[in-house]
Amino acid sequence: MAALAACEPTAPAAGTDGTGFEGGIPFGTYTVVGFGKEAVPTRDATIRLTQNAFSGNGPCNTFSGVNAAALPNFQVTTMNWTDNPCGHKGFEGRFINAITQATLVQWEGGVLKIQSPLGWITAERSGN
Numbered sequence: 001m002a003a004l005a006a007c008e009p010t011a012p013a014a015g016t017d018g019t020g021f022e023g024g025i026p027f028g029t030y031t032v033v034g035f036g037k038e039a040v041p042t043r044d045a046t047i048r049l050t051q052n053a054f055s056g057n058g059p060c061n062t063f064s065g066v067n068a069a070a071l072p073n074f075q076v077t078t079m080n081w082t083d084n085p086c087g088h089k090g091f092e093g094r095f096i097n098a099i100t101q102a103t104l105v106q107w108e109g110g111v112l113k114i115q116s117p118l119g120w121i122t123a124e125r126s127g128n
Contacts (some may be wrong), residue, residue, distance in 0.1 A: 018050055018128035022031060023071035025049065025105050029056075029127040030112045035095060036119025045095055047114070048076075049105070055090065058095055060086030074102045094118060 018028045034044040047056035049071070055080035065079035079100055086092055098116040106113040116120040 003097040018045075018048060020051070022051060023069040023073070025107050025112070026125070027051065028125060029128075030123035032095065032121060034120070034122035035091070035098065038091075038119075040091070045092070047099065047112075047121070048127065049112075054099070056085070056099075058092035060084045060092060061096070063096055063099070072107075074103045074105050075077045076100050076102065095121070 020027050027049050029046055029048040031043050032040050032047065033043060034040060039080065042059065043067060044059045047054060047055065049067075052067055053065065054067055055062070057063070061082040063079060063081035067074055067075040067076050069075040075097070081096055091123050098118040098121055099114070102114050102116045102121070104115040106115070112123045112125070114123070
């Protein structure tokens with residue numbers, strides 16, 4: 001029996017697995033479809049939620065960080081991003097800044113909503 005247990009895969013480290021839930025929020029990757037009153041028709045921004053961490057991209061840059069709160073609460077303690085030149089700098093800069101200041105995540109009717117003082121980010125599930 002011990003030999004079989006040794007063959008089982010080990011649990012992924014915190015922040016690496018895109019499956020499961022915390023506080024009613026499904027982990028995984030989401031495509032941003034709205035920000036504040038603005039639609040995001042190009043759908044070229046994502047956010048990935050995992051245990052105690054998040055990552056994603058805007059049209060030109062990537063980001064990753066640590067969420068110090070248990071979902072549905074959100075408290076960024078560390079966040080890093082690339083700084084590539086971008087024609088979408090207006091949207092992308094506001095989007096990354098909004099994530100930095102986010103305080104709450106909601107899951108309603110199959111839609112992820114992230115609350116920030118800069119506006120709600122609305123996203124649809126697009127993968128693990």
